[in-house]
Amino acid sequence: DPVIRLATTTSTDNSGLLAHLLPTFEQQTGFRVQVIATGTGKALRHGRNGDVDVVMTHAPAAEAQFVEDGFGRLPRQLMANDFVLLGPSSDPAQIKHSQDVHDAFRRIAQSRAGFVSRGDESGTHMKELAIWQSAGIDTNFTGYAAIGQGMGPAMLTASEMGAYVLADRGTYLAFRDKLQLEVSLEGDASLLNPYQVILISDRKYPDLNHAGALALSDWLISPQGQQMINDFTIDAQPLFQATYKVAP
Amino acid sequence: MNDGMLSVFQQGIVLLFSFDPDVWAIIAVSFSVSLRAMAIILLPAILLGFGLAVSRFPGRTGVISLFQTLQAVPTVVVGLIAYLMLYRQGILGDLRWLFTQNAMVLAQIFLALPVLVSLSYGAFSSGDWRAWETARTLGAPRYRAFLTLCHELRAPLLVAVIAAFSRIITEVGASMLVGGNIHNVTRNIPTAIALETSKGEFAQAAALGTVLLLLALFINFSLGSLRNQQEGLRRG
Amino acid sequence: MNDGMLSVFQQGIVLLFSFDPDVWAIIAVSFSVSLRAMAIILLPAILLGFGLAVSRFPGRTGVISLFQTLQAVPTVVVGLIAYLMLYRQGILGDLRWLFTQNAMVLAQIFLALPVLVSLSYGAFSSGDWRAWETARTLGAPRYRAFLTLCHELRAPLLVAVIAAFSRIITEVGASMLVGGNIHNVTRNIPTAIALETSKGEFAQAAALGTVLLLLALFINFSLGSLRNQQEGLRRG
Amino acid sequence: MQLYAHDLEIHFGQRRLFQIPQLQLNPGQRIWLRGANGAGKTTLLKILSGLQKPSRGRIALHGEANPPARWRSSNLLQGRIVYLHQNPYLFDGTVEENINYGLKQLALTVDEQRQRREQAIELAQLSDLRHSSAQVLSGGERQRLALARAWVLRPAHLLLDEPTASLDCDSIAAMAGMVDELQRQGCGLLLTSHQHTALTEACQQIWRLEKQQLICETQQELSA
Amino acid sequence: MQLYAHDLEIHFGQRRLFQIPQLQLNPGQRIWLRGANGAGKTTLLKILSGLQKPSRGRIALHGEANPPARWRSSNLLQGRIVYLHQNPYLFDGTVEENINYGLKQLALTVDEQRQRREQAIELAQLSDLRHSSAQVLSGGERQRLALARAWVLRPAHLLLDEPTASLDCDSIAAMAGMVDELQRQGCGLLLTSHQHTALTEACQQIWRLEKQQLICETQQELSA
């Protein structure tokens, strides 16, 4: 069975990363990869149900649960990208002067400048909530708008409203010329966004294409795979950073 | 997920009768938007369908084809068109309607109009012209003759209205784009369902779908009395 | 976004005639899935609509209301139901249809059936029973009498078929869920549009919408010849 | 009120059905319109009642306060010049509802309405069927109902297209009674029929549609 | 082939329309079915042609290889016992297409089909209108077309519901010619009519629907 079904998040597929990687893998191994790009929650759900052969997501807590429940095996951290805080160029909350991301979020809440939240329990949304929490701020302030939509619409909404928004860099680069937003803050360590590739339990679902899934996982962490991840750029900007380390 | 379809359905019933204010806010947005859109187009669309069925003018079949074709424009695209009109630089940008219910009403008007026009064209074109003539000769002014014809054709017209309303009450692409799915403001049942689904909360999504189904059933059975009267095909 | 609606439309025309293999693969998936779904339900649904219009049995109005109501189930929810049947633990899980075109056909059948049944019920219920009687007495077997009645009512039936087909060819929620939007396998025009929209490629999305619109126009004008013959309302 | 037609002509494609320089229908007059099948009787009646537009010419009502009404320019003809279809169309509903249809349009008290309705149902011998659905009526009953529905309006002119075609003697007598009553009240009557019946006997004039023209004769000429 | 009915009875709700213990229609026979408006003539004809189900009783065709056919159990009645509606329904299409409708059902060569069609169009005097849409025909033309459409089938029995109601003398003569021709070929004819015409004159029997019963008389008795 040469078909591998990969459930992953929209960010990897929409950014063009998979289109950059997979042809080489397919050529070398003879497998064909069918990509089902959805939200992290749904991708893991497909994994739990045994409807896909391998998942690639970016929600550490949910992934840990997934492995712990016995549905996933062999989680490998293969790459990361980062989140950026976007805002109008006038910078009403004075983010430019903030020390770190927590300070920036505090300023947004205090300035009553708007903030658009995806509100869809996606990886990005989880991240944002975690930051609000560690900054010690309740999201009930007036400027906070949870819109329950994808990254693109969230940025467009923020752009229309002149509000701030937390976005992943890949999607931001794709949307950049449609937005009247700028990067207000980037590079903070807590804005890192790690991706894992996880195989599906072969005891629960013995008839899946485990050989293909393993081959894909192996190839992704191989020197060639890691190199190709680092080589991927949009507008000459690298998007993902290969992070696989051989387990100690 | 493991709790099967039946329990999802039960959950929907519980949700509906729990009077959860969040759920009812969503329901209110759905119905207020879609009913407003229907109210605005109902008469013009049916009149247009009537006109297309009974009149003869050059290009008539072209117009009919056009309305039928417009049904095949995906809702997202209709949403995009509405968006391009409403965003800050759009021709209607000054209205500042984006992300309001008005924007959703506008998009839903675009969506329902072709459906209602072409279905009521279909309904009228199988009608009997003598009904119109009889009404007129018995002294009915034009508007009453039209209403009489509508009454004679109430079964297919009712079906047409229900089809058009179903299209917009279940529509997600356009509402999401121009409404923005803002909690308590523009989040309606379909966008809420889309949100729950994207979260992987399938049970919650299905429960919301059940809510819509139950409300639709309720409306339908109330309209059923209208339909009851018509006793099969005309025999004379 | 800034390049206005006209240029988007142009882009769509260019896209259609560029014979870009990717675009045509998407078009092929859309039409092969939706046409298969229509082909499967066409006859049963129209027969059912006919039966509901001409027969009298207890619970008949209940059945009619049910079909009309089922139109108001959002496509995502229909997709969910199909998903719950098709996923590994579902009753049809052993077919392993999830993320294949067959799954999309199944979901689209659920979507189109209520629309077609209730609209053809509407069409037949404004028909003239003498047409059936005349056909039968002139020696036509039942199937031919039925076809004759369909021919007499071709305007509203054609409109019904077009409405049902439009519903499934533009539908995104169910196809996305059970098809998975896999490139070259289950990506159809609406899911491709949704994808492009989520990537912010609005022009590309609108261009794909234009492609669908153009194809629908083409189909519609070919069907137009059918419609042309019917000369307004019956006068006798 | 006089019904007046001027310079009527009607074509269907290449075919000219008839051409009538002038035509006049007076109150209280009863005229028998004759002609072979396909001569154009139905078409002429529809034109005179304002339901169909002639290829050329115009229709007017004279002798009232309002200026003459042009074709379809208003509702003036409708309800005052009533046309009865050759195959009447009955509205979905009961016999009584059909009779009420035109009545609702008139400025009558509820009492007057009821009175006219009861009278019409009685004259048309539909008492037993008053609550039946109009769709199940027999051919003759349909004709009687159609006349009753027009009769309650007390029109200025009544144009009857083959009103007695499928009626038995009793029904014809009932129809004749209703029509005579209308004539006494000054209603102008124009009727087509291929049979000699009580209705046609009382006609003072015969109009013949022949060779694309309308020829008037009086009944005496005919019998002579 | 004999058309045979046994123990027919029909009710509408509480109302009993008629009850007929037995009834028989022979080949080559011509019968005039009479009765007041609303007596149930149309209903009886529809039942005999298998279009409507009686409340009780059954219809059969005797005298052929096949066993007697029960009501609606098959297609045996259809096309051989042809019923002509009081207000004929014409299919959307031209006059010629209407005539072709039943012909297509028969196992005839193209030549035979053409021959029958031409003959029918001629007899029904529809030559000028053969390519017109059937929807624009006048009342009389509709009747003639409906008969022509049935005539080409050479049915075993033809049930005519008021075929001459809106016909002029010429048309009646044309109708009579067609009907006589069928009778010569052994077709059984049952017709209703409120008028004495050339069609009714040649009837050997009169059936009367009266007081919920069917009474048979021969034409002689009547004239006596």
Ligand SMILES: Nc1ncnc2c1ncn2[C@@H]1O[C@H](COP(=O)(O)OP(=O)(O)OP(=O)(O)O)[C@@H](O)[C@H]1O
């Ligand atoms: N809309 C139309 N288009 C073309 N021809 C028409 C149209 N309406 C009527 N005709 C033709 O005009 C002729 C006259 O029709 P009309 O119904 O006026 O006849 P009539 O005198 O009432 O005949 P009958 O006694 O049979 O009812 C018919 O031959 C008919 O075919």
Ligand SMILES: Nc1ncnc2c1ncn2[C@@H]1O[C@H](COP(=O)(O)OP(=O)(O)OP(=O)(O)O)[C@@H](O)[C@H]1O
């Ligand atoms: N489906 C029905 N339900 C109830 N009553 C009916 C139905 N069909 C017919 N009738 C009634 O039965 C009676 C007989 O109808 P039918 O049409 O057989 O009469 P008919 O003898 O043909 O009369 P006519 O000479 O006026 O055509 C009528 O009074 C009619 O109202």
Ligand SMILES: [Mg+2]
């Ligand atoms: Mg006529």
Ligand SMILES: [Mg+2]
């Ligand atoms: Mg009858």
